[in-house]
Amino acid sequence: MKETVKDKVEKALEEMRPQLQADGGDIELVDVKDGIVKVKMKGACVGCPMSTMTLQWGVENFLKKKIPGIVKVEAVQ
Numbered sequence: 001m002k003e004t005v006k007d008k009v010e011k012a013l014e015e016m017r018p019q020l021q022a023d024g025g026d027i028e029l030v031d032v033k034d035g036i037v038k039v040k041m042k043g044a045c046v047g048c049p050m051s052t053m054t055l056q057w058g059v060e061n062f063l064k065k066k067i068p069g070i071v072k073v074e075a076v077q
Contacts, residue, residue, distance in 0.1 A: 026045065
């Protein structure tokens with residue numbers, strides 16, 4: 001069975017998860033559509049002033065490097 005983009009994103013997030021959990025946070029994949037990844041920040045990430053930077057500089061850059069076609073990562077509620 002062919003691995004979907006969503007599968008690849010989920011695998012990549014699994015690699016990042018321990019770093020987020022070390023700070024008391026977590027991330028959940030909501031959807032992937034047209035190269036836009038929608039995630040939900042959880043735990044200590046919710047309301048953290050650094051979560052926007054974590055999302056853009058950490059998660060987005062990591063996913064763009066690992067998975068061709070990813071253009072943006074957005075946090076949803």
